[in-house]
Amino acid sequence: MSGTASEKELIGTGLKKRTEEALTNDFLRKAVAFTTDKLKTAKLQVTDDFGHWEDWRERGRQIRKHVVEHLDYYLTQFTDNVSKAGGHVYFCQTGDEAVKTFMEIAEKRRAKLVAKGKSMVSEEIHLNRHLEERGIEAIETDLGEYILQLAKETPSHLIIPAIHKNKQQIADIFSEEAGETFAPETKVLAKYAKQRLRNYFLEADIGLTGCNFGVAESGAITLVSNEGNGRMVTTLPKCHVVVMGMERLVPTYDDLEVVLNLLARSATGQKLTTYTSMITGPRREGELDGPEELHLIVLDNGRSAQLGDPVFQEVLHCIRCAACLNVCPVYRHVGGHTYGSVYSGPIGAVLTPLLQQDMKEAGQLAYASSLCGACHEACPVKIPLHDMLVQLRARKVRLGLTPLAERAAFKTFQTMFGNVTLYKMATKSAYYMMKPFVSKGVIKKAPGPAAGWTQSRHFPMKPKLSFRDRWDTLQQELKQRGGRSEDGAARGQAVPGRGKADGSGKGGGRHE
Numbered sequence: 001m002s003g004t005a006s007e008k009e010l011i012g013t014g015l016k017k018r019t020e021e022a023l024t025n026d027f028l029r030k031a032v033a034f035t036t037d038k039l040k041t042a043k044l045q046v047t048d049d050f051g052h053w054e055d056w057r058e059r060g061r062q063i064r065k066h067v068v069e070h071l072d073y074y075l076t077q078f079t080d081n082v083s084k085a086g087g088h089v090y091f092c093q094t095g096d097e098a099v100k101t102f103m104e105i106a107e108k109r110r111a112k113l114v115a116k117g118k119s120m121v122s123e124e125i126h127l128n129r130h131l132e133e134r135g136i137e138a139i140e141t142d143l144g145e146y147i148l149q150l151a152k153e154t155p156s157h158l159i160i161p162a163i164h165k166n167k168q169q170i171a172d173i174f175s176e177e178a179g180e181t182f183a184p185e186t187k188v189l190a191k192y193a194k195q196r197l198r199n200y201f202l203e204a205d206i207g208l209t210g211c212n213f214g215v216a217e218s219g220a221i222t223l224v225s226n227e228g229n230g231r232m233v234t235t236l237p238k239c240h241v242v243v244m245g246m247e248r249l250v251p252t253y254d255d256l257e258v259v260l261n262l263l264a265r266s267a268t269g270q271k272l273t274t275y276t277s278m279i280t281g282p283r284r285e286g287e288l289d290g291p292e293e294l295h296l297i298v299l300d301n302g303r304s305a306q307l308g309d310p311v312f313q314e315v316l317h318c319i320r321c322a323a324c325l326n327v328c329p330v331y332r333h334v335g336g337h338t339y340g341s342v343y344s345g346p347i348g349a350v351l352t353p354l355l356q357q358d359m360k361e362a363g364q365l366a367y368a369s370s371l372c373g374a375c376h377e378a379c380p381v382k383i384p385l386h387d388m389l390v391q392l393r394a395r396k397v398r399l400g401l402t403p404l405a406e407r408a409a410f411k412t413f414q415t416m417f418g419n420v421t422l423y424k425m426a427t428k429s430a431y432y433m434m435k436p437f438v439s440k441g442v443i444k445k446a447p448g449p450a451a452g453w454t455q456s457r458h459f460p461m462k463p464k465l466s467f468r469d470r471w472d473t474l475q476q477e478l479k480q481r482g483g484r485s486e487d488g489a490a491r492g493q494a495v496p497g498r499g500k501a502d503g504s505g506k507g508g509g510r511h512e
């Protein structure tokens with residue numbers, strides 16, 4: 001990513017502070033939980049109705065795996081076809097290169113106004129900021145993105161960028177912009193946004209979009225949207241620029257059918273997104289609409305570094321549906337801004353450190369997970385995100401990037417668990433060390449580094465006798481009584497769950 005040093009610093013260093021702020025923001029938590037619940041429920045319903053969901057997931061996984069394993073082939077095929085259809089293709093290794101390429105196109109067209117469709121890749125390269133610095137106005141035309149642009153915020157969800165805002169907040173934003181008061185009603189607010197945006201579509205020098213999927217066999221750029229702004233942006237301005245991640249390809253239209261089914265159902269619980277557009281080259285002679293020029297910027301920005309990696313290559317299978325965000329207990333509590341990166345939720349926690357190749361700051365995101373595996377379950381292309389998060393943590397440890405106190409603690413554990421005497425001494429002394437902090441059998445406020453644990457739950461008191469102590473005591477008692485069984489039960493006594501061990505076989509128990 002073309003994030004500056006300060007942005008990288010913010011990701012890890014500010015994570016704790018942002019988390020604390022989000023956790024005390026009841027409105028945010030309720031808003032995010034409400035919408036993600038709706039999306040989750042809709043997805044379950046629609047996948048249930050669809051049937052054979054697991055087969056579709058497996059097919060989707062195979063398609064994405066095949067493309068990523070043969071990315072050089074499909075990228076060549078796709079871009080050759082885009083060129084044959086009259087498009088101009090640029091390969092950019094970094095975000096800065098992509099920005100530079102866009103600026104050169106904008107300069108040639110003497111562009112003053114850019115109308116943008118939804119594009120996470122343009123967020124990734126911070127294109128709006130660069131355009132602003134050059135005095136080029138960029139207008140977000142996706143409703144959620146438009147709201148956030150007016151509020152000077154970044155998206156907090158891949159699909160629903162303004163997930164953390166309610167109607168009243170949106171009405172306030174629009175009222176301030178328009179200088180008149182709007183009622184917090186969907187129809188009123190949508191009408192205002194439509195009126196405002198219509199002129200931008202007509203006046204824009206360049207329309208900019210992302211690309212959901214490029215179809216290699218034809219060079220078609222596929223865009224899905226629920227608002228129709230994508231069609232305006234790609235047909236009304238005379239120049240259309242597409243910024244796409246290099247891995248967003250499918251080989252054929254048959255494969256496209258599979259991934260579109262997976263995407264719409266997993267993202268919003270729809271059978272199909274309202275508008276699915278396929279753009280193959282600029283306007284041809286005799287056609288009534290479409291741009292005069294089509295430019296395709298293919299962005300690497302850390303993606304190719306994952307190719308061939310036995311653990312992380314699969315992250316390139318992602319189709320950006322956000323299903324993993326909707327089920328993640330961490331995301332649902334803190335929302336997207338807490339992550340401090342363009343990509344949030346489980347996929348963001350994996351993707352950001354890998355794309356930025358920055359384990360120190362961005363690598364902190366690997367800890368923003370409970371490792372429950374819900375993301376993997378929800379992922380329509382079965383990316384094992386929870387395993388990757390563990391592997392990222394391991395990488396951080398191997399690079400010596402964990403705090404000194406943490407390293408010292410684990411070193412101590414290692415020594416203790418590797419020596420029986422030390423282990424016994426430590427487990428015995430733990431009881432006495434905990435005792436001063438115990439009230440009614442639990443520790444409600446732990447001291448030092450353990451304080452974080454008891455902020456939201458109690459820590460149970462360790463029993464005075466360890467299991468080993470109790471086991472030894474039991475063995476001695478049995479010996480004194482004159483006999484023992486392998487199960488630790490005296491001859492003639494019942495073994496729980498096994499019936500009576502008296503040789504009678506009653507209760508179905510195994511005989512000693």
Ligand code: SF4
Pocket residue numbers: 266317318319320321322323324325347375378379380381382383385
């Ligand atoms: S990782 Fe899977 S669930 Fe998450 S956005 Fe990507 S495709 Fe969707």
